Every structure is written in structure tokens, then in C-alpha cells.
Amino acid sequence: MADRDAWPRPRPLVGDASSARERAADPAGWAFAPEVVTALDDVIAGRRDIRRFRPDPVPEDLLTEVLTAGHQAPSVGHSQPWRFIVVRDPSTRDRAAHLADRARLDQAAQLTNERAARMLDLKLEGLREAPVGVVVVCDRRTPAAGVLGRATFPDADLWSCACAIENMWLAARARGLGMGWVTLFDPDALSALLDLPEGVVPMGWMCLGWPDERPPAPGLERAAWSRRMPLADVVMHDRWRDEAGAGPTQPVSHLDTRAERAGRADALPPESLVSATDDADALLSPPESLGVLDRVVSRVEALGRGRTPLSGTLVLAGAAHPVSGLGVSAFDDRVTRDVLEAAAAGESMGAVSARSAGLGVVVVDAGVPGNSAVRGALAARPEHPRGDLATSDALDRHDVDQLLDIGRRIGQGAARTGLVALGEVGIGNTTVAAALACAVTGLSPRDAVGVGAGADADIVERKRAVVEQALSRCGPRVEAWRDDPADLLVALGGAEIAVLTGVVLGAAGAGAPVILDGLAGSLPGVLAAALDPAVQGHLVAGQRSRELAHDAVLRALGLEPLLSLRLRSGEGVGACLAASLVLQGMRIRRGVARTAP
Numbered sequence: 001m002a003d004r005d006a007w008p009r010p011r012p013l014v015g016d017a018s019s020a021r022e023r024a025a026d027p028a029g030w031a032f033a034p035e036v037v038t039a040l041d042d043v044i045a046g047r048r049d050i051r052r053f054r055p056d057p058v059p060e061d062l063l064t065e066v067l068t069a070g071h072q073a074p075s076v077g078h079s080q081p082w083r084f085i086v087v088r089d090p091s092t093r094d095r096a097a098h099l100a101d102r103a104r105l106d107q108a109a110q111l112t113n114e115r116a117a118r119m120l121d122l123k124l125e126g127l128r129e130a131p132v133g134v135v136v137v138c139d140r141r142t143p144a145a146g147v148l149g150r151a152t153f154p155d156a157d158l159w160s161c162a163c164a165i166e167n168m169w170l171a172a173r174a175r176g177l178g179m180g181w182v183t184l185f186d187p188d189a190l191s192a193l194l195d196l197p198e199g200v201v202p203m204g205w206m207c208l209g210w211p212d213e214r215p216p217a218p219g220l221e222r223a224a225w226s227r228r229m230p231l232a233d234v235v236m237h238d239r240w241r242d243e244a245g246a247g248p249t250q251p252v253s254h255l256d257t258r259a260e261r262a263g264r265a266d267a268l269p270p271e272s273l274v275s276a277t278d279d280a281d282a283l284l285s286p287p288e289s290l291g292v293l294d295r296v297v298s299r300v301e302a303l304g305r306g307r308t309p310l311s312g313t314l315v316l317a318g319a320a321h322p323v324s325g326l327g328v329s330a331f332d333d334r335v336t337r338d339v340l341e342a343a344a345a346g347e348s349m350g351a352v353s354a355r356s357a358g359l360g361v362v363v364v365d366a367g368v369p370g371n372s373a374v375r376g377a378l379a380a381r382p383e384h385p386r387g388d389l390a391t392s393d394a395l396d397r398h399d400v401d402q403l404l405d406i407g408r409r410i411g412q413g414a415a416r417t418g419l420v421a422l423g424e425v426g427i428g429n430t431t432v433a434a435a436l437a438c439a440v441t442g443l444s445p446r447d448a449v450g451v452g453a454g455a456d457a458d459i460v461e462r463k464r465a466v467v468e469q470a471l472s473r474c475g476p477r478v479e480a481w482r483d484d485p486a487d488l489l490v491a492l493g494g495a496e497i498a499v500l501t502g503v504v505l506g507a508a509g510a511g512a513p514v515i516l517d518g519l520a521g522s523l524p525g526v527l528a529a530a531l532d533p534a535v536q537g538h539l540v541a542g543q544r545s546r547e548l549a550h551d552a553v554l555r556a557l558g559l560e561p562l563l564s565l566r567l568r569s570g571e572g573v574g575a576c577l578a579a580s581l582v583l584q585g586m587r588i589r590r591g592v593a594r595t596a597p
């Protein structure tokens with residue numbers, strides 16, 4: 001038996017040397033000296049996002065110290081997912097600065113006028129001045145489930161990189177260096193610039209250098225853009241809501257709701273729909289007297305708050321389709337140009353239908369055969385070669401973006417006239433439309449391919465084969481079409497459908513009802529609604545045509561067609577017939593005697 005009261009505690013030579021007794025005796029004993037704490041608080045409080053830099057070089061040892069601080073950040077599962085790309089090459093820096101210039105204008109376009117002007121006044125990047133750029137990227141190629149803590153919070157790797165950035169920021173500030181975190185980029189464009197592989201994502205561009213400003217407060221606070229919220233507004237106790245059931249306010253948005261409306265549609269406002277139906281109920285007639293038409297009229301009147309003009313515009317877009325070279329139409333490609341020229345002259349079936357319905361016509365040449373744009377038509381001709389969709393993409397991405405953009409502007413203009421009716425012309429486009437219909441409804445080519453403008457059995461067989469080929473060529477892209485509806489237009493086409501998709505977005509964004517036509521004249525509604533769900537409340541199914549997949553497409557849209565005439569005209573003829581009916585319904589609604597409450 002030992003005769004000692006206590007044995008000395010064996011102090012480990014590795015790991016935590018503190019003892020339980022020491023920790024219990026002095027729980028705060030791990031603190032740094034008070035002057036260190038004050039210094040840390042000073043650095044945290046004095047950290048600024050620096051946008052103005054002096055040209056003096058950053059000494060290598062300081063840069064290494066800053067990067068070392070970054071590399072000491074905490075990371076999920078100790079995964080250290082950050083990688084630092086130190087950029088000194090002026091051409092890379094200039095190209096990055098150019099990307100930021102573009103992103104700045106794009107962002108300004110989404111803000112209110114006042115905020116946009118102020119944003120453009122702000123200096124948001126110091127990319128061209130800072131002698132060093134450090135691009136912090138996150139290597140996300142490791143499966144989340146393989147990293148401790150990421151299976152449940154898969155984005156924790158990104159947060160770890162943000163911690164590294166903050167560490168660098170503080171280390172830079174303590175040394176008198178300035179750092180600015182620039183995220184004013186299209187991330188894909190920045191990735192391409194730095195040649196990042198798939199799965200490695202940029203967190204932004206850190207400008208690093210000697211600051212040419214020493215701001216006592218955050219720049220955005222100084223510019224009266226915003227102010228730091230009181231601590232009490234961001235701290236809650238035990239749960240999100242307080243006793244009164246209120247939660248904290250969400251961060252402020254400077255989005256322009258009007259610009260948003262010009263670009264994106266307003267959902268059909270429930271109050272105005274209710275007031276339109278209330279008005280219908282007051283008519284001296286049985287409720288829902290006009291049946292399907294009644295509902296459409298209520299919707300149109302709700303959208304225009306009863307002031308929709310008794311008129312409108314047929315937007316008729318035409319385009320050539322290389323797939324017509326695969327024997328999928330009973331007609332020659334040149335017909336497309338002839339019809340569009342006749343439309344511009346006011347003599348095509350679509351143009352005459354529009355006139356007879358009291359609508360104006362806007363003819364859009366989205367690349368009909370021939371080397372020049374059709375006279376009298378708005379030109380929206382794709383710049384790049386188009387593919388036959390069976391073996392290559394129908395359209396180039398840049399062209400699709402342009403077509404959508406031009407369409408949007410046309411739609412916004414047409415919206416001012418009242419109803420916006422869609423019309424298409426393009427030999428071969430029922431094959432394109434069938435492929436799109438398969439993609440968006442899941443129909444098989446056998447159930448989607450129809451006779452178009454008059455196919456025989458051989459043509460129908462070839463159409464099916466082409467649609468099958470196109471769908472298997474684009475497999476995963478077709479399945480994921482909702483993630484990127486514009487890519488479906490790239491894969492399958494066609495240019496007139498892309499323009500009309502833009503028209504739907506623009507018209508609905510400006511508050512107008514959009515009347516769909518046949519199969520190719522309904523798909524723009526599906527695609528636009530996928531791009532902006534609020535479009536849905538603006539869509540009216542003009543007709544159910546003869547084309548096989550049309551019914552499935554209308555069902556997918558949840559729309560009941562006004563007419564079912566087995567049309568096969570295309571060109572917006574059905575949309576015009578329906579528009580004329582809608583206008584008549586509006587006149588009836590507006591003219592009939594009201595009953596007293």
C-alpha cells in the first residue's frame with residue numbers, strides 16, 4: 001500500500017494537457033489575455049470590404065500569412081475543401097473585370113430605378129486595381145455522404161470555404177491590407193475563365209492589396225444603402241416565433257417589382273378574379289351562362305381589371321427546320337417563306353383570320369428559308385447554323401437566348417393592344433412539336449406524332465423515327481428539362497417556338513392574356529410557364545387541334561380549349577377564332593344588364 005495521499009497526474013505529452021480539476025476550478029481559464037481579446041474584437045469590428053486599392057505590390061510573406069489564415073479555417077469533417085487560386089496575370093484580371101462590368105449592369109436592370117442609379121454609382125469592384133486576386137474555390141467533387149457532417153448538410157463545404165474567406169479577411173485587415181469579396185459575376189463565366197473542372201465552384205474573387213480607402217463604417221452603410229440591424233433583431237430565443245407569433249423580418253430586397261413584372265408575370269390576383277366572377281354573377285342571366293367561355297372571360301377581365309381593350313394582336317412567327325430534310329413533311333421547306341411573305345402582305349390564312357377577328361398582326365421572321373429577312377416582318381433570324389434534332393441540336397444556346405429576348409419585347413408591346421394570340425408557321429414543325437410534347441408530357445413518340453399538314457403513312461413512320469432518335473440523343477437533358485427549359489429549345493427547336501415562348505413571357509409579364517393555338521402554338525405556353533410559373537394564370541387554350549399530341553399538352557397545362565374544330569391550319573387561325581369568341585364574350589359581359597344586389 002502506498003503511503004502517499006495523491007499521485008501526480010500523468011500529463012500527456014500529446015493532446016489536451018489540462019486536467020478536469022483545472023477546468024472545473026477555472027472554466028474561463030482558456031481565454032487569451034484581455035489585450036488579445038480587445039485586439040481581436042477591434043479587428044472584427046474594423047474589417048471592411050475594400051473596393052479601392054493602391055498599386056503597391058503585396059509582399060509575398062504577407063500574402064502567405066493571409067493564405068495561411070484562410071487555410072486554418074474550420075471545415076466540415078476537417079475536409080478542407082477550399083483551394084486558393086492566386087491571380088496575378090493582368091489578362092485574366094481584365095477578363096474577370098469585364099465579367100463583373102456585365103454582371104453589374106444586369107443586376108442594376110433588376111432593381112428599382114432609384115436603387116439602380118445608386119448601385120451604378122457605387123464602386124462594387126476593385127478588380128482592375130488590386131495587385132492580387134485570390135479566387136477561393138470549393139472542391140465539391142467528393143460525395144457529400146463521404147464527408148463527416150455533409151451527408152445531412154451537403155452545403156457545409158461551401159460554408160467552410162466562407163469561413164476561410166473570413167479568416168483571410170481578418171488576417172489581411174490586422175496587417176493593414178485590404179480585401180474585397182466580389183461576387184458580381186456569372187459563376188459559370190468565372191469558372192470558365194479559370195478553367196475550373198466540373199464540381200469545383202468559385203466562391204468569388206478576393207481583391208487583395210493596400211487599401212486606398214480607410215472606411216470607418218461599411219461602405220454600403222456610408223452610402224445609405226442599408227444599416228447594420230440591431231443585435232436584438234437578429235437574435236431569437238428558443239424558437240423562431242416570439243410570444244405574439246411574429247418572426248423576425250426577412251432581409252430587405254431591392255428588386256423592382258415593376259421591372260420584375262415586365263420580365264416576370266404577376267400571378268393572377270385572387271381578389272380581382274373574385275371581383276370579375278362577382279360581376280358575372282350580377283348579370284341578368286344564369287350563373288356561368290357562357291360555360292367555358294364564361295371562365296375565360298372572367299380570367300381576362302380579372303387580368304385587365306375590367307379594362308382590357310376589346311382588341312389584340314396575333315404574333316405570327318415563322319422558321320425553317322432542317323429536320324424537314326429528313327422527309328417528315330408533305331410539303332417543301334420553301335412554303336414557310338411563301339406563307340410568311342403572304343402574312344406580311346396581310347394575305348395569309350393567319351393574317352386574314354386575325355383581321356377578321358379584329359386583331360392586329362405582327363409577323364416575325366425567326367429564320368425562314370432564304371438569305372434575307374422577309375420584308376414587313378420583324379427579323380429575329382438565328383445567327384448560328386441549325387441542326388436536324390435527330391443527329392444534332394436544333395438551335396444554338398445564344399440564338400435561343402436572343403429569340404426569347406426578342407420575343408419578350410414583342411410580347412410586351414402586343415400586350416398593350418389587349419389579347420395576345422400565338423401563331424406559328426414552319427414546314428416540319430409538327431415533328432419538332434411532337435418531340436417537345438414527348439419531352440414535356442412523357443408521351444411516347446407513337447402517341448405523339450401526328451399527320452401535320454397532311455403526312456402519309458411513310459412520312460408518319462419517318463417522323464416517329466426522327467422523334468425517337470432526337471429523344472434518345474438528348475436523353476438526360478430531356479428528362480431534366482424543367483431545370484433549364486431553354487435548353488430543351490436548344491436540343492429540339494424550333495426558332496418560332498422559342499420566339500413565341502418569349503412572347504408569352506413578355507405578354508404575361510405585362511399582364512395580358514395569351515391565347516394559344518395548335519400543338520406548336522401551345523408549347524410556348526408550357527415552356528414559358530416552366531420558366532415563370534406565374535405565366536400559367538394568363539394562358540387561354542384557344543382550340544384543340546387535330547394534331548395527336550395537342551390534347552396531352554393542353555391537359556398538362558390544365559387548360560380546357562374553347563374550340564374543338566379539328567383544325568390543321570396552324571398560323572394562329574384557331575387562336576384568332578378563339579380570340580374573336582373571347583372578345584364577343586367580353587362585349588356580352590360588359591353589355592348585359594346587372595341585377596340589383
Ligand SMILES: Cc1cc2ncn([C@H]3O[C@H](COP(=O)(O)O)[C@@H](O)[C@H]3O)c2cc1C
Nearest residue numbers: 329424425426427428429430452453570571
Ligand atoms: C401551305 C401551308 C400553309 C401552312 N400554314 C401553316 N401550316 C402548318 O403546317 C406546317 C406543319 O406541318 P408539317 O410538320 O407536316 O410540315 C406548319 O407550317 C404549320 O403551321 C401550313 C402548311 C402548309 C402546307
Ligand SMILES: O=C(O)c1cccnc1
Nearest residue numbers: 452453518519545547570
Ligand atoms: O395542330 C396544329 O397545330 C397543326 C396541325 C397541322 C399542321 N399545322 C399545325
